[in-house]
Amino acid sequence: MKNRVFEEFLARFGSGARLYAAPGRVNLIGEHTDYNGGFVLPGAIDRCIWLAVRPAAGRRSRIWSVDFDEGIELNIADEPPRVSWARYIYGVVSEMARRGVDVPAFDAVFGGDIPSGAGLSSSAALESVFAFALNDLSERKLTPVELARAGQMTEHRYIGVRCGIMDQMISLLGERDRVMRLDCRSLEYEMIPFRPEGCRLVLIDSMVSHSLAGTEYNLRRSQCERGVAIIARHVPRVTLLRDVGLDMLDTYRSEMDEWVYRRCRYVIEENVRLLIGCDRLRSGDYAGFGEKMFESHRGLSQEYGVSCGELDFIQEIARGYDGVLGSRMMGGGFGGCVLNLVSDGACESFLDEVDRRYAARYGLHPRTIDVVIGGGARRLE
Structure with a gap:
């Protein structure tokens, strides 16, 4: 894809392009904690969005998507484009301008080898590669953190997803063989070595599509915010679930409906799990x-209610294997992938078992994706 992007640029716009890349990501643990001010543990992967770009005269930028086989012209003085992928680029340019960057017009071609629909944050990689390059x-x-905020606010203002900042941070700052x-x-972040000798990470894609802009994602966030608002009436220092422990949550449980309580409880427990998990990685205890x-x-699955039958089925096979x-x-x-940490000796037979049983149950063959922890956004010579 890197070569394809560069060759497409040559064919459409001629020479003079610089080449950049920004990766997708996996998150080893710490899900739905980011927008609650908690902890996450992502790693950049070796699948990227590739971008060839050069400055251009005037105020209008010409952009071609290899993946979608279509192009647009863009000017941030105009209304946001209707083409969905172009809104991400428009948002990044607009957010950088808000931060005082006079982004030049540019010619660009981009494409990616991040599997679509697998929850590997191709959208954050798209934001990050354009932010880094521009x-x-x-x-x-x-700074990289300011670029990450520009990507996050692109999602909020132009896409309608009230996401946290994890995806953009790891796409911009990831390191090979380390998780953040x-x-x-x-x-604040710490890069923790992740070199599990004798085992590997593999994603199993349920082939069930999901939409982060859907109502359920934003509903979970609003439920957490309602729980925080209830507690904050009694404890004014509380502004995020990060400030709440289980004892405090239980103190005010009677003022919450059951779903708000369960969503909040999950987030609090997930933060504790992550910190314990990091200690175990530092000591090399991968089991x-x-x-x-x-x-x-x-x-x-049980507390936050964001799994589905297909994901649970794959994970049940894994838990018993x-x-x-x-x-x-x-x-x-509500779809996407299951991330598995599997010993080398068991991996092939495990994947065969999942494929056989999943096909028998759902009539689909799940896609498998090997995960290699790689580096963050970069310019390529």
């Missing part, structure tokens, strides 16, 4: 880390 082409430089323990309130992955899925150290659904939910 920042490189501009005189006024933003990110504090989503302070944006112990896998236990926290199993617990995370149970919470996502010798050689699978950990397994959990990943992403916004």
Whole structure:
């Protein structure tokens, strides 16, 4: 895809392009905690959005998508484009302008090898590669964290997804063989080694599509906010679920409906699981880390209510399979993938077992995606 993007640029716009890449991501544990000010543990992957770009005269930018086989002309003085993928680029340029960057007009071609619909944050990779590249082409430089905020606000203002900042942070700042323990309130982070010798990460795609802009994602966020608002009436220092412990939550449980209570309880417990999991990674205890992955899925399915029958079915097979150290659904939910930490010796037979049983139950063959933890956004020579 990298070569294809570069060759497409040559054919459409000629020479002079710079080439950039920004990766998708997996999140090992810590789901739906980011917008609650909690902790997440993502890793960048070796699948990217590739971008060839050069400055252009005037105010109108010409952009071609290899993946969608279509192009647009863009000017941030105009209304946001109707083409869905173009709104991400329009949003990034607009958000950078809000932050004082005079983004030049540009010619660009982009394409990706991030599997679509698998919850690997191809949208954040698209935002990040354009933000990183346009920042490189501009005189006024933003920090990676400022670029991540520009990507996050693109989602909020132009896409309608009230996401956290995890996806953009790891896409911009990821490191090979390391995962990021990110504090989503302070944006402080620690890069933790992730080199599980003798085992590997593999995604199993349920082939059930999902939409993060759907009502259920935003509903979960509003339920968490309602729980915080109830507690804050009694404890004014509370502004996010990050500020709440289980004892405090239980103190005011009677003022919440059952669903608000369960959503809040899941988030609080997930933060604790993640911090324990990080300790286990630091000590090289990958089996112990896998236990926290199993617990995370149970919470996502039973307490937060964002799983589905297909995801639960795959995870049940994993939980009962010798050689699978950990397994959990990943992403916004209601479809997408299950992330598995599997010993090398068991991986092939495990995937065969899932394929056979899933096809018998649902009439579909799930897609499998090997995960390699790679680097963040970068310019390529």
